[in-house]
Amino acid sequence: MPIDPSVAIGADIGSTTFSWTESDVLLYHLGIGAGSHEGDHLAPAALRYTLDGPALQVLPTFGVVVPTFHETDPPPLDLPGCDINLAQVVHGSQSIAVSGPIPTSGTATVSTTLTDIWDKGKAAVVWQEGVATSPSGEELWRTRSSIFVKGEGGWGGDRGASDPVVLPVRDPDLLTSYDVTPQQALLYRLCGDRNPLHADPDFAKAAGFPAPILHGLCSYGIVLRELTDGLLGGDATLVRGFACRFSGVVFPGETIRVTGWREGDRIVAAAAVEGGERDGSPVLADCVLTVA
Numbered sequence: 001m002p003i004d005p006s007v008a009i010g011a012d013i014g015s016t017t018f019s020w021t022e023s024d025v026l027l028y029h030l031g032i033g034a035g036s037h038e039g040d041h042l043a044p045a046a047l048r049y050t051l052d053g054p055a056l057q058v059l060p061t062f063g064v065v066v067p068t069f070h071e072t073d074p075p076p077l078d079l080p081g082c083d084i085n086l087a088q089v090v091h092g093s094q095s096i097a098v099s100g101p102i103p104t105s106g107t108a109t110v111s112t113t114l115t116d117i118w119d120k121g122k123a124a125v126v127w128q129e130g131v132a133t134s135p136s137g138e139e140l141w142r143t144r145s146s147i148f149v150k151g152e153g154g155w156g157g158d159r160g161a162s163d164p165v166v167l168p169v170r171d172p173d174l175l176t177s178y179d180v181t182p183q184q185a186l187l188y189r190l191c192g193d194r195n196p197l198h199a200d201p202d203f204a205k206a207a208g209f210p211a212p213i214l215h216g217l218c219s220y221g222i223v224l225r226e227l228t229d230g231l232l233g234g235d236a237t238l239v240r241g242f243a244c245r246f247s248g249v250v251f252p253g254e255t256i257r258v259t260g261w262r263e264g265d266r267i268v269a270a271a272a273v274e275g276g277e278r279d280g281s282p283v284l285a286d287c288v289l290t291v292a
């Protein structure tokens, strides 16, 4: 069986220790479009993401990517009990909760567990959770993510329960957009995800797409940055968590429209493609930004 839930569920994927520098933080922020709005490269809020020094802040979505930031090979997908390949896989959902602002440089260890597998009949959803700790053992952040594995499932397992975020009916507090550059995925892949799905047209076609698609985690970072800039004055230290489901693909060169509502100590949001033939196609759903 390509996926054996009896082996996979609860499996300890292991621990990795990694380090990062201010340069990694700067590259990450550039990869998710920091400084690209007109005048942004000189604005104090954007400089918090793009200029090294005492004012530099870290958008918490960095915590998701930093354990593999220096990887130069495609994601290995060597998950216990899962005989699957990259062409079957898209990122399904992602969340991170931080204990406090992520340092601009440091060392940490992440321990990851494969927590659950849902059987969608025509696909399987594989869930992982990670806990990152400092060298002194202090918890820094927690992540939860899923991959959607096409062509798996059908063993009569649990379908899982979704918990959709209901968006307010009132006018949004933020309506903004970001123009994904044609080379966005080629830049973002330098942040540790060399999956050929985002760069190689032949691989993308074999995986069922007309062209390479943008990394889900790039859209995830773009949307958090837009919400932080638009509703939190560009202060990344106010973000305690960010969760989303990847509800549709983005092609480099498209525009992502971000709509957000402030609701007490959280912001709920959605993202969709703006303009062109795919206007309104979903990108991110069930977005929740938790505010300190």
Ligand SMILES: CCCCCCC[C@@H](O)CC(=O)SCCNC(=O)CCNC(=O)[C@H](O)C(C)(C)COP(=O)(O)OP(=O)(O)OC[C@H]1O[C@@H](n2cnc3c(N)ncnc32)[C@H](O)[C@@H]1OP(=O)(O)O
Pocket: 075, 077, 078, 079, 089, 090, 091, 092, 093, 120, 125, 146, 147, 148, 159, 160, 162, 193, 195, 197, 213, 214, 215, 216, 217, 245, 246, 247, 248, 249, 250
């Ligand atoms: C080990 C580390 C490995 C790292 C791997 C990641 C590496 C990265 O480089 C990969 C990427 O970044 S890929 C890019 C980012 N992801 C995407 O673009 C996916 C966008 N979403 C889609 O295409 C579809 O929603 C799609 C395809 C997800 C679902 O669409 P459909 O097939 O049409 O399914 P649908 O009919 O809508 O729903 C069927 C059931 O599945 C549930 N579901 C839907 N979307 C889900 C999602 N995103 N996550 C989890 N579950 C999801 C539905 O709820 C439904 O279930 P049920 O019938 O029980 O209600």
